[in-house]
Amino acid sequence: xxxxxxxxxxxxxxxxxxxxxxxxxxxxxxxxxxxxxxxxxxxxxxxxxxxxxxxxxxxxxxxxxxxxxxxxxxxxxxxxxxxxxxxxxxxxxxxxxxxxxxxxxxxxxxxxxxxxxxxxxxxxxxxxxxxxxxxxxxxxxxxxxxxxxxxxxxxxxxxxxxxxxxxxxxxxxxxxxxxxxxxxxxxxxxxxxxxxxxxxxxxxxxxxxxxxxxxxxxxxx
Numbered sequence: 001x002x003x004x005x006x007x008x009x010x011x012x013x014x015x016x017x018x019x020x021x022x023x024x025x026x027x028x029x030x031x032x033x034x035x036x037x038x039x040x041x042x043x044x045x046x047x048x049x050x051x052x053x054x055x056x057x058x059x060x061x062x063x064x065x066x067x068x069x070x071x072x073x074x075x076x077x078x079x080x081x082x083x084x085x086x087x088x089x090x091x092x093x094x095x096x097x098x099x100x101x102x103x104x105x106x107x108x109x110x111x112x113x114x115x116x117x118x119x120x121x122x123x124x125x126x127x128x129x130x131x132x133x134x135x136x137x138x139x140x141x142x143x144x145x146x147x148x149x150x151x152x153x154x155x156x157x158x159x160x161x162x163x164x165x166x167x168x169x170x171x172x173x174x175x176x177x178x179x180x181x182x183x184x185x186x187x188x189x190x191x192x193x194x195x196x197x198x199x200x201x202x203x204x205x206x207x208x209x210x211x212x213x214x215x216x217x218x219x220x221x
Contacts, residue, residue: 030077033074034074034076034080034119035196037077037084044056044087045203053091057087060088061100075112075118076111078111078114078123079108079111079118079123079126082126082127084104085103086108098135098140101134102140105127105141120158121154121157121164125158125161125163126167128151129167129171130147131143131144131146131150132171132174144175147171151167161188162194162201163204165184165188165191166184166204166207168184169182169184173211176218178218179219181215182219185211185212
């Protein structure tokens with residue numbers, strides 16, 4: 001069967017632009033969602049306290065879950081859902097914290113299954129941090145060896161990042177590798193500022209300074 005040139009051109013014209021436009025809109029929507037979650041997380045984590053902080057995180061958890069249900073193929077959104085839940089676990093504390101730590105692990109595993117390199121490997125950083133902060137079996141899923149493996153993967157993807165270096169240093173400090181922890185904290189201090197994330201950078205730099213002083217104190221003993 002012969003196909004006319006006009007029919008063929010019509011097929012190309014009507015099919016290709018629609019695909020590229022919808023893809024572009026999806027990426028734009030995901031970027032907007034991630035930016036919103038990032039900025040609200042920074043406010044909840046660094047500026048709010050007590051009941052206001054808990055309330056803010058409860059709303060963030062709900063909104064992150066809504067985002068992952070409507071944009072399930074976006075690795076970056078799963079990353080931020082995991083970060084929000086893991087941070088909330090630390091804020092909440094007590095027996096209820098483990099529920100959110102497990103939920104964060106599931107989200108971060110999902111992010112890695114879609115694209116482990118999304119957001120410069122942040123899923124590996126956050127998941128590695130969970131593995132060394134959560135108690136081990138039979139209470140939780142904590143595992144120092146898995147933590148180190150994941151944190152090293154994050155470092156391989158983003159060797160000069162503020163978070164990848166900070167959280168790896170935190171792990172190293174717990175392992176009494178004080179000199180190596182100091183080196184990574186200095187790298188974290190010198191990391192380039194992240195566009196549109198001044199509050200998060202300011203809060204992280206304050207945490208880096210505290211951890212660096214602790215590492216140097218340990219080395220002086």
